[in-house]
Amino acid sequence: MQLSDFHKDFVLHFGEMGSRWGIARTVGQCYAVLFLSDAPLCADDLVEALGVSRSNVSISLKELQAWNIVRLRHVQGDRRDFFTVPEDMWEIVRTLVEERKKREIDPTLTKLRDLRMAEPSEADAYAHGRVTELHDLIETMTGFYDELSHLETERLVAMIRMGAKLKKFIAGSAKVLPLKSKTTEG
Amino acid sequence: MQLSDFHKDFVLHFGEMGSRWGIARTVGQCYAVLFLSDAPLCADDLVEALGVSRSNVSISLKELQAWNIVRLRHVQGDRRDFFTVPEDMWEIVRTLVEERKKREIDPTLTKLRDLRMAEPSEADAYAHGRVTELHDLIETMTGFYDELSHLETERLVAMIRMGAKLKKFIAGSAKVLPLKSKTTEG
DNA sequence: CATAAGTTTCAGTAATTTCTGAAACTTTGG
DNA sequence: CCAAAGTTTCAGAAATTACTGAAACTTATG
CATH class of the missing domain: 1.10.10.10 (Winged helix-like DNA-binding domain superfamily/Winged helix DNA-binding domain)
Structure with a gap:
C-alpha cells in the first residue's frame, strides 16, 4: 500500500x-x-x-x-x-449533513426549547425574545431539511440543478403566501 | 454586567x-x-x-x-x-454559511480542480475518476448555493417555508429534465 | 482448549490550541 | 508634547486533544 x-x-x-x-x-x-x-x-x-x-x-x-x-x-x-466508503457521492453528502446536524444543531435545538419554556423575568425579556426567534428560525430550517432529506436522490439533484427555474416558481408564490417579516422597509 | x-x-x-x-x-x-x-x-x-x-x-x-x-x-x-450582532437572524445565517463555505469547502474545491487537471497514470485512473466526480458534485452544490445566496431574504424564506409545495414542482420538472444519473447515460 | 491472527483499550507522551498577564502600542484631548 | 484611556500583542502557562506502544482481549480453527 x-x-x-x-x-x-x-x-x-x-x-x-x-x-x-x-x-x-x-x-x-x-x-x-x-x-x-x-x-x-x-x-x-x-x-x-x-x-x-x-x-x-x-x-x-x-x-x-x-x-x-x-x-x-x-x-x-x-x-x-x-x-x-459508499460509491454514491450523494449518499455520502446526505450522511455528512445528517451527522453534522445531529452534532452541531440538535443539541442547541434542545437547549433553545428548554430556555424558551422558562417564564422570563423582566430583565430577560429581550433575551427570551431572541431565543424564541432563534428557535423558530432553526426549526424552520430543520423542517425544510427534513422534507428534502426524504426526497429520492434523483429528485433532490434535479432540484439542485434547477437553480434559476426554482427562482421563478418562488417569485410567483411569494406574492400569494403571507410572509412573516419585518414589514417591507423600502 | x-x-x-x-x-x-x-x-x-x-x-x-x-x-x-x-x-x-x-x-x-x-x-x-x-x-x-x-x-x-x-x-x-x-x-x-x-x-x-x-x-x-x-x-x-x-x-x-x-x-x-x-x-x-x-x-x-x-x-x-x-x-x-445583526438583529436580522437570516442575515446571520447567510453570513455563517458563507464563511463556513469559505473555510471548509473552497480550499478543497481548489485542490480538487488542481488534481483533476493532472493527467493520471494508469494506477491513478480510479482515484482520478473519484476526484472528478467529487469535484463535479461540489461545484453543483456551490452553484446552487450561489444562486440562492443572491435571493432576497424574503424569497429565500418563502422557499424554505414552501417545503411540500416545492416537491410537487420538482416532481413535475423531473420528468421533463434529463437527469444525469447512474442508470441513465447521455 | 490452545494457538494464532486479528482487534481494542489504555496509560503515558507529544502536539496543538486556548488563555493569561504584562508590556507595548494607539489615539484623543489638554 | 504629555497624560489618560483604551486596545493589541506576545511569551509562556494551562488545558485539551491526538497519538503511540504495549498489554489485554476476542474469535476462528486445528
Whole structure:
C-alpha cells in the first residue's frame, strides 16, 4: 500500500482540512485513502499507507463508523475487517449533513426549547425574545431539511440543478403566501 | 454586567458547543452574550460577564469580526469600541454559511480542480475518476448555493417555508429534465 | 482448549490550541 | 508634547486533544 503522488496529495489535503471539518488529521487521511480506493482496505493497509500507529487507525476507523461514512465489509476467506466508503457521492453528502446536524444543531435545538419554556423575568425579556426567534428560525430550517432529506436522490439533484427555474416558481408564490417579516422597509 | 441565570445557561451552552462549531469556548461565549444583548457592549462588559482575561476577549472579538458575525459600533461620546450582532437572524445565517463555505469547502474545491487537471497514470485512473466526480458534485452544490445566496431574504424564506409545495414542482420538472444519473447515460 | 491472527483499550507522551498577564502600542484631548 | 484611556500583542502557562506502544482481549480453527 504505497501511495502514489496523486493519492498523497489528496490524502494530505484531507488531513490538513480535518481540523476545519472537526475531525482529527488521521481520521481525515483514513477517509481519503478509502475514498480513493477501488477495493476495500483493512486497517493494516491504512497503517502502511499513512505511516501511523495501528491503534490510531483503529480509533480513526471507529470514529468514521460513528459518523456512518465508512462501512465494514467482510472479504471472503479473510478474517480481517475491511472497510469501504459508499460509491454514491450523494449518499455520502446526505450522511455528512445528517451527522453534522445531529452534532452541531440538535443539541442547541434542545437547549433553545428548554430556555424558551422558562417564564422570563423582566430583565430577560429581550433575551427570551431572541431565543424564541432563534428557535423558530432553526426549526424552520430543520423542517425544510427534513422534507428534502426524504426526497429520492434523483429528485433532490434535479432540484439542485434547477437553480434559476426554482427562482421563478418562488417569485410567483411569494406574492400569494403571507410572509412573516419585518414589514417591507423600502 | 452580571449575567442572569437565563443568560448564563445560554452562554455556557454556546461555550460548550464552540468546539463542535470550530470556535474556541470564549469566542462562542462572547457571541452568545452579544446575541442576547439589547444594547451594544464593549470588551470590558464581556470580561466582566464571562470572567476571562481582557486579551482573551480581545482576540475572541477579532475572530468574530473575521467571521463577519459581530459588528463594531461607536457610541456617541464614548471612546471605547462597542460591538453588536445583526438583529436580522437570516442575515446571520447567510453570513455563517458563507464563511463556513469559505473555510471548509473552497480550499478543497481548489485542490480538487488542481488534481483533476493532472493527467493520471494508469494506477491513478480510479482515484482520478473519484476526484472528478467529487469535484463535479461540489461545484453543483456551490452553484446552487450561489444562486440562492443572491435571493432576497424574503424569497429565500418563502422557499424554505414552501417545503411540500416545492416537491410537487420538482416532481413535475423531473420528468421533463434529463437527469444525469447512474442508470441513465447521455 | 490452545494457538494464532486479528482487534481494542489504555496509560503515558507529544502536539496543538486556548488563555493569561504584562508590556507595548494607539489615539484623543489638554 | 504629555497624560489618560483604551486596545493589541506576545511569551509562556494551562488545558485539551491526538497519538503511540504495549498489554489485554476476542474469535476462528486445528
